[in-house]
Amino acid sequence: MKENWQILPWHQNLWQSLMGQEQSDRLAHAYLLRGVPGVGKFQFAKALAAQLLCEHIETEYACGHCKECELVKAGTHPDLLFVEPDAAGKPIKIDQVRRVNEFARKTAQQGGRRIVVMNPAEAMNINSANALLKSLEEPGNNTVFLLVSARAGDMLPTIRSRCQLLPFSVPPTDVATKWLSEHITDQMLIEQLLVLAGGAPAFARDMFDQGALELRGKLINAMADLFRGDITPVELAKEWQNTDSSQLLGWLASWLDDVVRIGLGAEDSSIRNRDLTKMLNYLSGKAPVKTVVRLRDDTLEQRQFILDGANLNIQMMLEGIFSRYLDLVI
Ligand SMILES: [Zn+2]
Numbered sequence: 001m002k003e004n005w006q007i008l009p010w011h012q013n014l015w016q017s018l019m020g021q022e023q024s025d026r027l028a029h030a031y032l033l034r035g036v037p038g039v040g041k042f043q044f045a046k047a048l049a050a051q052l053l054c055e056h057i058e059t060e061y062a063c064g065h066c067k068e069c070e071l072v073k074a075g076t077h078p079d080l081l082f083v084e085p086d087a088a089g090k091p092i093k094i095d096q097v098r099r100v101n102e103f104a105r106k107t108a109q110q111g112g113r114r115i116v117v118m119n120p121a122e123a124m125n126i127n128s129a130n131a132l133l134k135s136l137e138e139p140g141n142n143t144v145f146l147l148v149s150a151r152a153g154d155m156l157p158t159i160r161s162r163c164q165l166l167p168f169s170v171p172p173t174d175v176a177t178k179w180l181s182e183h184i185t186d187q188m189l190i191e192q193l194l195v196l197a198g199g200a201p202a203f204a205r206d207m208f209d210q211g212a213l214e215l216r217g218k219l220i221n222a223m224a225d226l227f228r229g230d231i232t233p234v235e236l237a238k239e240w241q242n243t244d245s246s247q248l249l250g251w252l253a254s255w256l257d258d259v260v261r262i263g264l265g266a267e268d269s270s271i272r273n274r275d276l277t278k279m280l281n282y283l284s285g286k287a288p289v290k291t292v293v294r295l296r297d298d299t300l301e302q303r304q305f306i307l308d309g310a311n312l313n314i315q316m317m318l319e320g321i322f323s324r325y326l327d328l329v330i
Contacts, residue, residue, distance in 0.1 A: 003049045007264075007317035008040035008202065009179060010171035018166075019049065028164040030145035032135050034152040035168025038203020042119050043167070045146040049080055049115040051143060068110060078109040083118040090122045097131040104135045104143045112192045113136040114143045118202070121147035122154040122286035129156045136162040170199040184208055195252075195272055213244065218253055220276065227282075227329050228321060241315040249303035252321060256296035257278060287328040295324050 007015050021027045026074065034043040050062035050072050081103050084090050086203035100116055108114045114261050119123075122132065136145065136159065147163060149155060170176070179201050180190045190204070193213065197204035207213065222239070225231040230241075240248060258271050262284040273280065283292070302317055 005047045005295070007044050007047050007061075008171075011040060011044055011168065014044070014166060014168070022052070024288075027052075027144060029139040029143060030147065030163040031166050032152060032155075032163035033146060033148045033166045033168060035169060036091065036151065036198060036200055036203075037150045038197055038200030038206065039168045039170055040202050041148045041150070041168050043202070044125065044166075045117050045119065045148050048146060049117055052115055053077060053080060053110070053187060061302050068112070068126045071110075079112065079114045081114075085120075085123045085309075089307060090123070090126045090127050091139045091309060092121075093125075094131050094211060094304065097124065097128045101135045103238050104140045104145075104167075106140065106183075108142060114140070115146065116142065116143065117146045117148070119148040120151070121149040121159075122151045123141045124155070126156070129159055130232075133158055133162070137317070138148075171201065173199065176201040176204070181206060192275065193272075203239070210245065216249075218280070219248065219251060223325070224279070226326055233319050233326055237315050237318035240318060243313055245269070246303050246306045248318075249299050249321070250304070253296050253299040253303065255283075256292050256299065259283045259287070259292050260289055260296060262291065283328055291328065298324075 014309070016209070020028070033107065034173055035041055047061060052068060053068045053072055054062040054319055055066040055068050056063040062072070064260055068077065072080060080101065081101055083092060083096055100118075100307045103114065106114070116275065116327075133156075135143075139145070145163070147155075147159070152160060171179075176194055176199060177187075180193070184193070189208075193204040194201070196212075196216070197207060219240070222231065222236055226233065226236055228330055255273055255276060258273050261270055268274075271280070297323055299322055302312070302321065305312055309324050
């Protein structure tokens with residue numbers, strides 16, 4: 001568990017400034033940890049929560065063995081509340097926020113702070129967000145809110161404005177590469193993963209752990225089969241309906257994005273999926289840029305629906321996207 005309480009190395013400055021705030025008793029009562037997915041925001045929030053509850057304020061991170069740390073480790077600390085949707089893509093409901101408000105009103109049972117970690121905070125619907133406002137406006141004694149969000153722009157401005165912003169950015173490539181080298185030995189693979197993850201190292205590592213590259217390779221082969229007429233869009237949709245659709249649509253959109261770039265005569269260096277140049281050039285030669293742009297935007301829109309937790313017929317949606325992909329080449 002201990003390693004989970006350390007932050008990623010490129011967040012050291014942010015950590016130091018928060019520790020400075022804590023030592024001079026200037027900690028805000030609410031923070032918004034904001035940044036693209038996979039840069040380590042949630043890990044930072046967990047490390048900070050543990051550190052603020054730990055008995056040993058002199059250690060750089062939570063000590064991992066005091067009574068408070070033991071409770072945090074066991075997931076039973078009475079002054080730490082994690083708020084997450086029931087399932088990924090589902091909203092954080094008003095009942096959950098009511099529990100947060102109740103929690104924030106009480107005095108800490110262990111005599112220290114009370115910490116609320118909400119992830120992802122943009123999952124609050126309008127009612128939940130309005131309910132939370134009350135607690136943010138009149139926080140209980142020593143309650144600290146850590147709201148984690150990759151899409152803070154979707155949150156109520158009134159929530160955002162009551163939080164101190166902690167911006168999490170993507171680290172420089174050499175820093176990210178060095179960090180990933182501790183998990184992955186193949187440098188070429190690291191480079192490829194970082195491109196696919198938009199430079200976010202933790203996202204890149206997750207993709208590696210989940211075998212995302214193999215899955216992507218499988219999809220590339222399946223698309224080749226589709227273009228050759230070896231498989232129909234309906235069969236393809238059936239085959240892929242149970243995989244992570246947001247990831248699938250993300251790849252399909254990212255390829256189209258590259259096709260658009262090629263169509264507009266962009267530099268080779270701006271092409272993200274450089275391992276697919278042959279397929280991308282083929283598509284670019286077949287379809288007008290305008291058509292590709294439309295399909296890319298619609299693909300991204302469907303992906304957004306999924307991320308927003310919309311109840312879609314995945315198979316039908318994929319059939320539509322694959323059919324239009326096929327239309328590009330015929
Ligand atoms: Zn401790």
